[in-house]
Structure formats: C-alpha cells, structure tokens
Amino acid sequence: MPLTFNDKIFDDIEKGNKKWQEKLDKVFGAKPERLTRFSTVSDREIDRIYTPADVRDQDFTADIGFPGDYPFTRGVQPSMYRGRFWTMRMFAGLGSAKDTNKRFHLLVKEGQTGLSTAFDMPTLMGYDSDSPKARGECGKCGVAIDTLKDIEDLFEGLPIEKITTSMTINPPASIIWAMYIAMAEKRGIDRKAIGGTIQNDMLKEFIAQKTFMCPPVPSVRIIEDTVEFGTKEVPRWNTISISGYHIREAGSTAVQELAFTLADGIAYTEKAIERGLDVDEFAPRFSFFFNSHLDFFEEVAKFRAARRMWAKIMKERFKAKDPRSWWLRFHTQTAGCSLTAQQPYNNVVRTALQALAAVMGGTQSLHTNSLDEVLAIPTEEAATIALRTQQIIAEESGVANTIDPLGGSYFVEALTDRMEEEAFDIIQRIDDMGGMLSAIEKNFPQQEIADSAYHYQRQIDEKEKTVVGVNKYAVEEEIPVEVLEIDEELESLQIEKTNRVKTERDNKRVAECLERVGDACSGEQNIMEFLIEAVKADATLQEVCDVYRKVYGEYRDPGIY
Amino acid sequence: MKQKRRVRVMVAKPGLDGHDRGARIIARAYRDAGFEVVYTGLHQTPEEIVEAAIQEDVDMIGLSSLAGAHKYLFPAVVELLREKAADDIVVCGGGIIPDDDIKELKELGVKEVFTPGTPLDDIVKWVEHNITPRQD
Numbered sequence: 025m026p027l028t029f030n031d032k033i034f035d036d037i038e039k040g041n042k043k044w045q046e047k048l049d050k051v052f053g054a055k056p057e058r059l060t061r062f063s064t065v066s067d068r069e070i071d072r073i074y075t076p077a078d079v080r081d082q083d084f085t086a087d088i089g090f091p092g093d094y095p096f097t098r099g100v101q102p103s104m105y106r107g108r109f110w111t112m113r114m115f116a117g118l119g120s121a122k123d124t125n126k127r128f129h130l131l132v133k134e135g136q137t138g139l140s141t142a143f144d145m146p147t148l149m150g151y152d153s154d155s156p157k158a159r160g161e162c163g164k165c166g167v168a169i170d171t172l173k174d175i176e177d178l179f180e181g182l183p184i185e186k187i188t189t190s191m192t193i194n195p196p197a198s199i200i201w202a203m204y205i206a207m208a209e210k211r212g213i214d215r216k217a218i219g220g221t222i223q224n225d226m227l228k229e230f231i232a233q234k235t236f237m238c239p240p241v242p243s244v245r246i247i248e249d250t251v252e253f254g255t256k257e258v259p260r261w262n263t264i265s266i267s268g269y270h271i272r273e274a275g276s277t278a279v280q281e282l283a284f285t286l287a288d289g290i291a292y293t294e295k296a297i298e299r300g301l302d303v304d305e306f307a308p309r310f311s312f313f314f315n316s317h318l319d320f321f322e323e324v325a326k327f328r329a330a331r332r333m334w335a336k337i338m339k340e341r342f343k344a345k346d347p348r349s350w351w352l353r354f355h356t357q358t359a360g361c362s363l364t365a366q367q368p369y370n371n372v373v374r375t376a377l378q379a380l381a382a383v384m385g386g387t388q389s390l391h392t393n394s395l396d397e398v399l400a401i402p403t404e405e406a407a408t409i410a411l412r413t414q415q416i417i418a419e420e421s422g423v424a425n426t427i428d429p430l431g432g433s434y435f436v437e438a439l440t441d442r443m444e445e446e447a448f449d450i451i452q453r454i455d456d457m458g459g460m461l462s463a464i465e466k467n468f469p470q471q472e473i474a475d476s477a478y479h480y481q482r483q484i485d486e487k488e489k490t491v492v493g494v495n496k497y498a499v500e501e502e503i504p505v506e507v508l509e510i511d512e513e514l515e516s517l518q519i520e521k522t523n524r525v526k527t528e529r530d531n532k533r534v535a536e537c538l539e540r541v542g543d544a545c546s547g548e549q550n551i552m553e554f555l556i557e558a559v560k561a562d563a564t565l566q567e568v569c570d571v572y573r574k575v576y577g578e579y580r581d582p583g584i585y
Numbered sequence: 586m587k588q589k590r591r592v593r594v595m596v597a598k599p600g601l602d603g604h605d606r607g608a609r610i611i612a613r614a615y616r617d618a619g620f621e622v623v624y625t626g627l628h629q630t631p632e633e634i635v636e637a638a639i640q641e642d643v644d645m646i647g648l649s650s651l652a653g654a655h656k657y658l659f660p661a662v663v664e665l666l667r668e669k670a671a672d673d674i675v676v677c678g679g680g681i682i683p684d685d686d687i688k689e690l691k692e693l694g695v696k697e698v699f700t701p702g703t704p705l706d707d708i709v710k711w712v713e714h715n716i717t718p719r720q721d
Contacts, residue, residue: 145600145601145602145652145654146601148601149601149628151601156630157601157630158601159654159657160600160654160656160657160658161600161601161602161652161653161654161657164652164653164654165602165652165653229603233603234603234604234605234627235601235603273606274605274606275606275610361606364701364702365681365700365701365702366702398681398701399681399683400653400681400683401653474609474613477606477609477610478609478610478613478614481610481705482705484704485704485705485706491702494702495704502684503683503684507683510653580626581605581626581627581628582626583624583625583626583627584609585596585608585609585610585612585613585622585624
C-alpha cells in the first residue's frame with residue numbers, strides 16, 4: 025500500500041504542484057533563479073520541491089520498513105543509536121610503532137572506542153624500511169611495520185581482547201593480519217577472541233587507491249584464503265572491508281561509489297562461493313567502508329540505498345538465508361578530498377557536516393578528518409578536535425535520539441530510490457562485461473572515475489561549483505596552523521631496529537617458513553597458517569611479499585588519465 | 586624553415602604514493618591545452634623517470650607527490666638529470682607540499698611547485714609562458 029495517500033490526493037498534489045510551479049515561473053521570470061541548474065556535488069540535478077507524488081510507488085513495509093528488518097533501509101540493527109552510538113574510530117598512524125602507540129593511548133583516553141591503523145607507504149606496498157624503494161617514505165603517512173616486533177610495539181598496553189582494531193592494509197593484509205594473530209597468541213589470547221577488520225579489498229586498489237602488488241586474479245585468491253581462514257578460525261574478524269571511500273576520493277560520483285563498491289562485494293562473494301564456502305558462513309563477516317562527502321542529502325540517500333541494495337543482492341542474487349548476511353554494516357570517513365589547504369579552520373565545519381550525514385545515514389563507525397589532514401599527518405590537537413566533533417554530534421545535537429530521522433522525507437526517499445536504480449544499472453553493465461575483474465581489465469571503472477574527476481575539477485575552475493576559500497571568498501594568507509613533521513632520523517632508526525631482529529632470529533627457520541609460504545601460494549593450500557608461522561619466526565613483511573611477487577608477478581599501473 | 590614542435594610534458598608519479606587523481610587531471614588538462622603528454626603511471630623511481638624523460642625528449646617533467654616523500658624524490662630527479670647532462674629539462678612539482686618545503690625545493694632546482702586549489706588554467710598558462718619547446 026503506497027504510503028497513506030489515495031489517488032484523489034495525488035490528483036490534488038499534481039494540481040497544487042502545477043499551480044505553484046507556474047507561480048514560481050512568473051517570479052523567476054522577473055528575477056531569475058539563483059542558478060540555471062541546481063545539482064549535487066556529483067552533478068545530479070535536483071528539483072525545486074519533492075512531494076508525495078515523487079514516492080508514490082514506494083511501499084512502506086517493503087521498501088522502508090523498520091530498522092533491523094529487511095531491506096534495512098532504516099538501519100541494520102533494530103535499536104541503532106538508541107542502544108549505543110556508532111564506534112568512534114580515528115584513523116591514526118605516524119612515524120614508528122612507538123610514536124603511533126602513544127597516539128592510540130591518547131585517543132583512547134579521550135574517549136575513542138575503537139582503534140584504526142594507518143600504515144606508511146612502504147608497508148602498504150609490501151616493502152621493508154631498508155628497501156631502496158622505501159627511501160624518503162618511512163613513517164611519513166602512517167606507521168612503519170617491518171616485523172612482528174613492530175606490531176607488538178604498536179599495540180603495547182592496549183587491551184586487544186576488548187577493543188576492536190581496524191587496519192587499513194591491502195596487498196600485505198594477510199601478513200599484517202598474521203602478525204596481529206601472532207601477537208595475540210603470544211599474549212595468551214585465543215584467536216577466536218580477537219575482533220577487528222583488515223581492509224583487504226584489492227579490487228578497489230586497481231580501481232582507485234592504487235596500492236597494488238600482484239595482478240588482480242592472484243590478489244583475489246589471497247583474499248579468499250583470508251575469508252576462508254577467518255570464517256573457521258577468527259570468527260569475530262571482518263575479513264574484507266569493501267571500500268567505496270577511495271573510489272570517491274579518486275573522483276567518482278556518489279552513484280559510482282555505490283555501484284562499484286557493491287560490484288566489488290558481488291565479485292568477492294562469487295569467488296568465495298566458487299571455493300565451496302556457503303554464503304551464510306562468510307557473508308556476515310563482510311563489512312563496508314564509505315565516504316561521506318559534502319552534499320548532505322545525497323550522502324544520506326546513498327547510505328540508505330546501499331543498505332537496501334546489498335540486502336536485495338544477498339537475499340535475491342545469492343540466496344543467503346541468514347539475516348546477518350543481508351546486513352550492510354559500514355564504517356565511514358569524511359571526505360579528505362573536500363578539505364582545503366586554504367583557510368584550514370573551515371575544514372572543521374566541512375567535517376562536521378559530513379559526519380552528520382554519516383550519522384543520519386546510520387553508520388556503524390566513523391572517522392572524522394582533522395582540519396590539518398590536507399597538509400600533513402594530524403597533530404594531537406587537530407585529531408582531538410575531530411574526535412570532539414563526533415562527540416558533539418552524538419551527545420549534544422540530539423540527532424541520535426530517533427532512528428533514521430530523515431526517513432519519510434519526500435526528497436530523501438525519492439533520492440534514495442533514484443540512486444538505487446542508477447547504481448543497479450551500472451552493476452548490470454559490469455555484469456554484462458563478465459563481472460568486476462573483467463571490467464577492471466577493460467579499465468571501465470578507472471576511466472569512468474577519471475571522467476568524473478575531470479568534470480568536477482572543470483566545474484570548480486569555471487566556478488560552477490563553489491569551494492569556499494579557494495574559488496570564492498579567497499584571501500591572501502599564511503597557513504595559520506602548526507604542521508606535524510616526521511623526524512627524518514626515523515628512517516635510520518627503523519632500519520636499525522629491523523636489522524637487529526634479523527641478526528637475532530634463526531635464519532634457517534625463516535627460510536624454511538618462507539619456502540612453505542611459497543609452496544602454499546603456488547598450490548591450493550590456504551596460506552594463513554604458514555604466514556602466522558613465518559611471522560612468528562620473525563620473517564619480515566617484505567620477505568613474505570617477495571614470495572608473493574615471485575610466485576604471482578607484479579602488476580603495473582596502466583596509467584589511464 | 587623548421588617548425589617549432591608542441592610542448593612535450595611528462596607527468597610523473599615518483600615513489601610509492603598512489604594518489605593519482607591530481608596527476609591524471611593535470612595530464613588531461615595539458616592534453617586539452619594542446620601539449621604532447623607522457624604519463625608515467627604510478628610507482629616510478631627517480632631513475633626510471635629520468636630515463637623515460639630523456640628517451641621521450643620532453644621539455645618538462647611535472648612530479649606529483651601527496652604522501653610526504655617530495656623532499657627526497659623531487660631533488661633526486663633534478664640531480665639525476667644534471668648527472669645525465671639533461672638539466673635543460675625543467676622540473677616542476679605539485680601535491681601536498683608545505684610552504685617551507687617549497688622554498689627548499691626551489692633552491693634545489695625545482696622550478697615551480699603547484700599546491701592544491703591552483704586552477705588548471707593557471708598551471709597551463711605557467712607552462713605556456715615558461716617552457717619553450719626545443720627544435721626537433
């Protein structure tokens with residue numbers, strides 16, 4: 025039964041709307057509308073007004089319903105923020121493991137409720153700090169991890185049996201995870217008791233974030249090993265965080281973010297099923313990660329559409345029966361690409377609005393960017409303001425008092441429907457290409473994103489889109505904030521530390537362990553136990569990655585622009 | 586009479602940083618402005634960039650870095666060009682680069698540095714004014 029309106033009411037609305045639009049045409053005939061076109065940040069045109077007529081086909085029970093009920097448009101849990109707030113999880117990583125450990129302790133003391141780790145570029149790309157490829161990059165945009173000793177220092181004094189840890193790592197995700205499991209076991213904690221997330225989403229690396237190592241097919245094979253292992257051995261772990269964040273940061277529209285992310289999720293699901301796993305065994309441990317960009321309502325609609333779409337995909341396409349498989353649980357980060365180096369204090373306001381959209385969209389956890397994140401790794405002060413932003417939204421603004429407060433807004437519901445429809449169209453195109461792996465080989469998502477990014481930049485340059493402090497309200501200024509610098513000495517200290525580990529370990533045992541990893545890679549055995557064994561023997565991150573590179577080869581960027 | 590050829594620009598991503606949105610947008614803006622563009626793709630070492638620049642006979646290299654390693658990578662490219670007697674190739678940079686570092690990079694031979702928020706047309710105009718294409 026479409027809402028509570030009958031046909032007579034729709035006739036009245038149509039007549040009323042027509043009359044009102046005519047009146048407006050007269051008004052704007054005399055003095056034109058502010059803009060010739062009103063559109064979202066994704067350049068989607070928006071109407072003057074929305075009425076019940078825009079959602080007349082919507083069925084409350086089937087399309088919106090209640091939180092915790094299929095299709096989860098209003099939230100995955102029945103209680104949502106009436107039960108507890110989202111997890112406040114600030115992404116942090118800088119310099120050495122000890123430096124980052126200090127930042128973790130500060131954030132926990134200030135009320136953060138989950139940990140989230142940023143690694144430096146060499147770690148993300150599978151190189152140790154002493155590699156020639158790592159020169160100048162050690163500890164610069166995250167923490168440097170070479171061996172198990174670094175992971176132990178990183179989590180020193182933190183209760184990993186109680187607090188969950190998210191680790192933003194992709195090509196070497198399996199190895200970093202092995203180190204985390206090894207650390208827990210050395211502390212006497214059962215692997216079944218630890219909880220957290222590895223990002224472990226290689227498809228979006230080829231599409232957008234571009235930290236890749238091996239080609240797509242073997243990359244996905246390693247991921248499926250982690251999915252299988254997690255299902256059986258580490259049941260509280262989210263084995264993949266299927267990420268739209270980077271797709272958006274690379275310049276996609278909101279709908280492209282939605283479509284490409286869910287298409288990646290479909291690809292991982294298909295591969296796991298091919299391996300013989302039952303969908304309800306692993307799907308509940310998939311989590312998602314979205315961007316919250318500047319266009320408030322478009323973002324709220326995107327989150328709501330994402331939940332409804334994934335529920336349909338899991339239930340209808342993959343025949344999942346466990347309701348937890350239908351849940352799209354997601355982490356959100358505010359849009360780094362929306363921050364400006366100019367007048368950086370304005371970034372606090374941008375971040376607050378984006379965080380508000382994420383909360384209105386029902387996120388499970390949230391990172392808020394710091395005002396100086398566009399300039400460097402955040403200072404302690406800036407990171408604290410960003411965390412306080414979440415606390416103000418949660419505990420002062422009152423927006424978390426009721427669930428899905430924008431549900432039923434004609435505009436938000438119409439936009440949710442429209443985004444779902446358009447995203448399903450893109451997913452259909454990807455299916456027609458033979459799925460996401462083939463689409464990536466054809467550079468389809470890469471090219472689509474490049475086109476959107478260029479279009480948006482042109483709109484900024486033409487001043488069709490406003491960036492306050494950049495193309496409007498600009499001022500001459502010296503950057504007024506303090507910028508955190510990473511000590512250049514760190515690189516040599518870190519190399520020294522790793523060398524020490526290498527001289528103290530049993531090299532024969534390391535070589536044997538690495539050989540077993542190599543055998544598992546070229547064969548069919550799951551690699552995870554071999555990895556845990558190798559890192560416990562103090563094999564370095566790069567030593568294991570070199571095995572991957574040797575067995576699988578390296579992927580080269582096709583350089584699409 | 587010899588005709589002047591078009592400006593030939595290499596857009597390059599040195600180091601391990603994967604942030605290529607800016608580099609790719611710049612490459613496209615150069616192309617739209619009528620320059621010949623060579624885009625290296627990601628994860629290039631300074632040695633690879635210099636070798637490719639010489640081989641492609643470019644007039645300018647635009648380096649992009651957003652992950653903090655510019656202080657090592659940009660001067661490394663300038664230095665290698667000098668070693669190979671190819672320092673007539675102008676080196677510019679762009680990305681997340683603090684003001685103090687810009688001063689230092691310029692002293693080390695990086696000709697110009699463009700930071701976030703610079704309109705594409707300004708960058709294109711800078712190239713048009715400052716880069717003279719060599720004769721073929």
